[in-house]
Amino acid sequence: MADARIIANPALFICDLQEKFRPAIYEFPMVVATAQKLLRASQLLKIPVFATTQNRARLGETCPELKLDQPDGIKTVCHLDKTLFSMITPEVKQALDSLNAPGPLSCILVGIESHICITQTTLDLLRSGHKVYIIADGVSSCNKEEVPIALARLRHEGAIVTTSESFLYEYVQDAGTPEFKDLIKVVKETSQSTKETMQTLCKF
Secondary structure, eight states: OOOTTOOOSEEEEEEOOBGGGTTTSTTHHHHHHHHHHHHHHHHHHTOOEEEEEESHHHHOOBOGGGOBTSTTSBOOSEEEEESSSSSOOHHHHHHHHTTOOSSOOEEEEEEEOIIIIIHHHHHHHHHTTOEEEEEEEEEEOSSTTHHHHHHHHHHHHTOEEEOHHHHHHHHHOOTTSHHHHHHHHHHHHTHHHHHHHHHHHTOO
16 A cells, blocks of 8 residues: 655646736745745756746746746746636646656645635646645735635645645655755755745744
8 A cells, every 4th residue: 555645746836926926925035935945956856847827918927036947947847828727727737647647646836826826726636636735835825814714725625735844854755865965955055034934924
């Protein structure tokens, strides 16, 4: 019997972290910082990355500091625009299928907004049989009061609500692995921003 604690077939989802949302979303820079940390980790751990924008023509490009698909940045499996609130568009479904994963994915979600796009993406992934990890220090909404309500609902639906650091340690599992030795550098370099983000986004 498979160990339910094993995080198999991980995939990182970056949901709608766009420039025009910066002044509207509660503590947007902190959400971006968590996404940056997970993107760095995804490179080390060879975790595929999926990203979307919501109505890019009106709401702008993905935040440049994430460096998605830039020469010195992270290569995504797909980085698509959408009008659906869920990230799981037909094009994203096709990209997920291209992974040829041997089983359900362990989907790691960061982005905005918690009660809209994160919620609908989570529900679609759960309905498809995937495991979903919502990173509490990596999601937000315009109204911060929406966040704990959304996370409580999604936990009830079967998603795992966790933190970026907890997820990374759970994924690696063993401090003796080469992956951990690289990962701990990322954890240490981001420790102060992680602390500040946790104290702000996870105090509900």
